[in-house]
Amino acid sequence: MEDLLQPMLNGLLLGGLYAVIAIGMTTMFGIVKLVNLAHGDLMILGSYLSLVLVSWLGFNPFWTLLAVVPVMFFVGFFVQGFLLNRVLGKEMEPPLLVAFGLSIILQNLLLLIFTPDARSLMTDLSIKTIPLGGSVNLPVLYFVDFLIGCAVILVLHLFFKNTYIGRAIRAASDDEIGARLMGINTKNIYAYAMGIAMMTAAVAGVLVGMTFTFYPHTGPQYLIIAFGVMIIGGLGSMKGCLVGGIILAEAQLIGAQFAGPGYQLLIGYLVLLIVLGVRPQGIFGKV
Amino acid sequence: MSESLALKVRDLDIFYKDFQALWNVSLEVREGKIVSVIGANGSGKSTLLNTISGLLDPTRGTIELFGERIDGLPPHETVPRGVTLVPEGRRIFPRLTVYENLVMGSYTPRRRSKREETISKAYELFPVLNERHDQMADTLSGGEQQMLAIARAMMSEPKLILCDEISLGLAPVIIKDIYKRLGQINQEGITIVLVEQDVKRSLKAASQAYVMLEGKIVLEGQPSSLTEEQVKNAYFGI
Numbered sequence: 001m002e003d004l005l006q007p008m009l010n011g012l013l014l015g016g017l018y019a020v021i022a023i024g025m026t027t028m029f030g031i032v033k034l035v036n037l038a039h040g041d042l043m044i045l046g047s048y049l050s051l052v053l054v055s056w057l058g059f060n061p062f063w064t065l066l067a068v069v070p071v072m073f074f075v076g077f078f079v080q081g082f083l084l085n086r087v088l089g090k091e092m093e094p095p096l097l098v099a100f101g102l103s104i105i106l107q108n109l110l111l112l113i114f115t116p117d118a119r120s121l122m123t124d125l126s127i128k129t130i131p132l133g134g135s136v137n138l139p140v141l142y143f144v145d146f147l148i149g150c151a152v153i154l155v156l157h158l159f160f161k162n163t164y165i166g167r168a169i170r171a172a173s174d175d176e177i178g179a180r181l182m183g184i185n186t187k188n189i190y191a192y193a194m195g196i197a198m199m200t201a202a203v204a205g206v207l208v209g210m211t212f213t214f215y216p217h218t219g220p221q222y223l224i225i226a227f228g229v230m231i232i233g234g235l236g237s238m239k240g241c242l243v244g245g246i247i248l249a250e251a252q253l254i255g256a257q258f259a260g261p262g263y264q265l266l267i268g269y270l271v272l273l274i275v276l277g278v279r280p281q282g283i284f285g286k287v
Numbered sequence: 288m289s290e291s292l293a294l295k296v297r298d299l300d301i302f303y304k305d306f307q308a309l310w311n312v313s314l315e316v317r318e319g320k321i322v323s324v325i326g327a328n329g330s331g332k333s334t335l336l337n338t339i340s341g342l343l344d345p346t347r348g349t350i351e352l353f354g355e356r357i358d359g360l361p362p363h364e365t366v367p368r369g370v371t372l373v374p375e376g377r378r379i380f381p382r383l384t385v386y387e388n389l390v391m392g393s394y395t396p397r398r399r400s401k402r403e404e405t406i407s408k409a410y411e412l413f414p415v416l417n418e419r420h421d422q423m424a425d426t427l428s429g430g431e432q433q434m435l436a437i438a439r440a441m442m443s444e445p446k447l448i449l450c451d452e453i454s455l456g457l458a459p460v461i462i463k464d465i466y467k468r469l470g471q472i473n474q475e476g477i478t479i480v481l482v483e484q485d486v487k488r489s490l491k492a493a494s495q496a497y498v499m500l501e502g503k504i505v506l507e508g509q510p511s512s513l514t515e516e517q518v519k520n521a522y523f524g525i
Contacts (some may be wrong), residue, residue, distance in 0.1 A: 135384065168394060170383060174383060175378045178377075181362050181371070181374055182394050185363040
């Protein structure tokens with residue numbers, strides 16, 4: 001039992017990071033019914049943007065958030081406004097293909113500029129731990145990831161609840177024509193929504209960059225995590241995103257403790273399969 | 288022009304791909320009046336309202352709102368100019384609260400600053416919405432949802448309000464109540480276009496009526512001057 005405490009703690013903290021990785025994607029799915037296959041790559045783009053600032057200007061990765069988050073807002077705004085909005089409302093496939101194409105372009109662009117070398121955003125937090133008694137230690141960087149992840153979800157929740165644009169995004173997702181009739185330019189609203197989703201992806205990208213190493217091709221790996229979180233938590237649900245993130249991360253880390261690190265990913269997806277079998281709409285999903 | 292026109296529709300043709308839904312429709316609505324458009328299912332009434340509000344683009348023809356051309360403008364440009372549609376099927380936002388639904392009605396920038404004022408006016412008009420203001424809109428009864436749809440449209444401070452089938456599926460007492468509120472709205476000087484299948488009620492409320500059949504206007508006049516026989520024949524195309 002004693003052995004389990006550490007992976008359980010790590011799983012909980014990692015869950016917060018998984019949630020922030022998935023929140024932008026689940027938001028876009030909930031609103032526009034768009035499966036953004038480029039979500040992982042756009043997130044990694046955020047990691048590289050941060051890397052540029054860190055290595056050129058010597059910034060601490062946390063400070064780069066101040067620049068990367070707004071830049072990624074505009075990236076998202078233009079991706080939706082000029083690419084995805086054009087193919088929206090036709091069928092399911094065209095937006096899927098555009099997003100997939102964007103994913104490939106981004107990966108190769110990053111490969112061209114940054115070479116396939118492994119990168120990481122260095123902070124002195126990554127080696128710090130706080131002993132919690134017994135053999136359990138609190139890894140500070142994971143803890144920071146978790147806190148920032150929760151903060152992002154809380155801020156997003158408040159944004160959707162209390163602002164005109166946030167409410168308009170929800171209104172447009174409830175009834176698009178109804179929203180248009182109230183004078184809401186829904187295409188514009190979708191661009192804002194994607195911009196906001198990319199702001200969360202920027203945060204996720206910087207956190208992932210600090211916590212793990214990344215390559216130009218790492219994006220799809222996180223896309224899969226985002227999918228897993230979305231499916232476990234319930235498509236389009238923000239609450240579900242945090243819970244889904246924690247369940248997936250716990251399953252991975254506790255599973256790794258029992259079966260060995262080689263089985264970490266497999267066990268995560270076994271839990272995903274079980275959720276799909278028992279409650280296909282996800283824990284907080286609506287039927 | 289002696290009396291100013293709120294709405295002037297001229298020679299409107301609408302196509303859904305190859306299918307022509309409206310044929311040469313012309314209609315005039317004088318400011319401050321209630322005008323009724325009646326017709327059977329599929330006669331083009333909703334198409335007409337959707338085109339005026341900007342959801343559909345006319346293939347031919349013009350639409351003038353208080354003398355200004357609005358044909359081809361999307362709803363986010365027609366709403367600030369003073370025309371708002373209460374759509375068929377209400378189209379309220381089910382997972383937003385009653386209050387938030389009303390807030391969305393005042394979305395266009397110039398209306399936002401006066402939001403609390405217009406919301407209290409809406410609550411005055413429909414007190415039941417005030418009682419329910421924190422409830423999700425999908426928990427409301429059908430009649431309350433219809434009231435919410437009308438109140439939400441009023442939030443944009445329209446000069447002209449288009450009502451599409453507002454009595455559909457509601458109990459007679461509630462319809463009566465809603466029509467009473469519409470009368471109050473009209474008293475404030477707001478022009479109303481009513482599209483209804485409930486012929487009797489809407490003719491009673493209106494000062495001018497148009498009857499549509501298969502995408503064309505087949506009869507028009509003051510309800511008092513139209514005989515039941517005339518309306519029936521126009522309605523069914525006999």
